[in-house]
Amino acid sequence: MPDDLYQRYQAAHRAFQTHAASCGDGCARDVPGCPAGQRLFESFARRQDAYLTRQQQRQR
Numbered sequence: 001m002p003d004d005l006y007q008r009y010q011a012a013h014r015a016f017q018t019h020a021a022s023c024g025d026g027c028a029r030d031v032p033g034c035p036a037g038q039r040l041f042e043s044f045a046r047r048q049d050a051y052l053t054r055q056q057q058r059q060r
């Protein structure tokens with residue numbers, strides 16, 4: 001069964017990429033250019049950090 005945190009982190013990344021592809025306010029692939037893009041990117045970054053932190057803890 002796939003890791004739920006991993007799935008949520010990947011879904012947040014896809015949501016930001018989808019937004020960035022259609023954003024008229026200058027969102028780039030990895031740089032939010034509007035409030036909605038900033039919110040989506042921050043959500044992705046928080047989930048990615050949580051996932052990577054947990055992976056590091058499991059390796060110890």
